[in-house]
Amino acid sequence: MDFEKIQNEIGGFSRYQVVVITTVAWLAFSAGFGTQSAVFISAIPKYRCAVPPIDDPDVYPSLGESDIKNYTIPYDTATAEYDSCNRYDYNLSSCQGDGDLSCVTFDxxxxxIPCDQGYHYDQTYYKETTRTQWDLVCER
Incomplete structure (x- = not known):
């Protein structure tokens, strides 16, 4: 059978077909927002301020993650967590490496200060997410 014959038998192209096509197109377009929303509400792994060169394992091989946090990140006793968006205001450019932490003074x-050297993300579960790629954390 010919398509034009069938169309003529059912009454041709009318307002009903326009309404149906428009409705289906609108539904398909709006469904895209839901399917793409995962990109913008993706997971936020644990993070802290980056503190180079202290968090570089080549410069300070003996420091673990807990040591780095203890030395450079403020601890909030009320929430029992380290501050993710601030670090101590140490002059990190004076850090020499080889285990010498004289740049971090406790006296x-x-x-x-807010994170000025970027962020360090826990990559245990995610290598990269939308939030980590564009640093969409803290006030951003």
């Missing part, structure tokens, strides 16, 4: 209050 005075260094104050805190």
């Amino acid at each position: 005075e209050d260094p104050g805190t």
Whole structure:
């Protein structure tokens, strides 16, 4: 059978077909928002301020993640967690490596500053997510 013959038998192209096609197109278009929303609400792995060169295992091979947090990240006793968006205001450019942490002084209050060297993300479960790729954490 010919398509035009069938179309003529059912009444041709009418307002009903326009409404159906428009409705289906609108539903398909709006469904795209739901399927793509996972990109923007993706997982946020644990993170902290990056503190180079202290968190570089080549420079300080003996420091583990807990040591780095203890030395450079403020601890909030009320929430029992380390601050993810701030670090102590140490002059990290004076750190020499080889286990020498004289750049981190405990005898005075260094104050805190927002993360100025980027962020360090836990890559245990995710190598990269949308949040980690564009640093969509803290105030961002």
